[in-house]
Amino acid sequence: MLRVDSATMEALEKWAADEFRSVNGQLQWIIAEALRRNRRMPARRSSLPQDGGDVPPQEEERRKED
Secondary structure, X not given: OOXXXXXXXXXXXXXXXXXXXXXXXHHHHHHHHHHHHOOOOOOOOOOOOOOOOOOOHHHXXXXXXX
């Protein structure tokens, strides 16, 4: 269980919807990105998110820039 205040949860839900992900999928993506950026986890080889959804266009563009 994760305890999050209502304002944070609302922002998270909107962000997840904007990215066509579930809240759970968005949290997994946020955590994986934080781990990767801090060199705590190797970069993923697959271009698909772990939740199996499509990669949103803005994420695809960001990955091309990295």
